[in-house]
Amino acid sequence: VPERVDLLSEIARLKKEKNAIIMAHYYQINDIQNIADFVGDSLALAQQAAKTNADIILLAGVYFMGETAKILCPDKKVLVPDLNAGCSLADSCPADDFFEFKKKYPNHIVVTYVNTTAEVKALSDIVVTSTNAVGIINSIPKDQPILFGPDRNLGNYLKSLTGRDMVIWDGACHVHEQFSIERIVALKKENPDAKIIAHPECKKPLLVLADFIGSTSALLKYTIESEDKKFIVATESGILHQMIKASPEKTFIPAPPSDATCGCNDCEFMKLNTLKKVYLALKHEFPEVLVDEELRLKALKPIEKMLDISS
């Protein structure tokens, strides 16, 4: 990209010219959140994709989010800034292995978190996000056993909250598993007035310690509505941008990871996306997300079920 290209005005021009919409997850860098037409959590991104009138959706997030948008909108062109923006949680659940796992539990209803590949969604009865998981699990008849995947932390949290009979796949997100309990406890001692808030992908000891547990949008809402003025935030650091924007008078402390030298809670996949890549993707309409039609139709059913229940 020549230095003289003004990325912000070029992105705005291309968006208008191509009737494109930019949708960004809360974990994107601030610059991308600032130019996005819509910023949200995984559920909101799927809901927004399902109802947009744009011809092109540029999904600034990780690949499964673009794939979900394409599954919902086969006639639209779905672009992502970088095809390498994967997800360690989705990768922890290969479809072939999940297929074999599922075979062992023929009487179970298969509930999967949206952080999966289209192939795993195609093996599922219903998809959930961290925003709607409790409600969806409670809507399943009480005597129906559940197979949940791929996140073991979210799965165990849901099991304790709903009291349901659940078999859980052993997957996890490397970002949410890295937080240090010792360092968080020390931080809390230094800041006794701070509330610890955590995403349910975090490990159990941290969830036990947390004052509030929720999806990215639930955490944001909590910080806005709470009377408290200080928060230790145990999730990916990108969400702090919206928290600070909404409550500039409050203090937000990123929860420290175990590796003291790292000092950050970035998802390196989410952070692969840059403004320059957004510009290039819009300009060249590449990389494009494509999903085989037979697979798409199979993956669509459990996503539509989720959206019906969540609407």
Ligand code: 13P
């Ligand atoms: P949300 O569903 O809360 O947006 O989380 C998505 C995600 O990737 C968490 O790591």
Ligand code: SF4
């Ligand atoms: Fe996947 Fe974890 Fe990154 Fe979320 S934070 S996109 S679960 S790797």
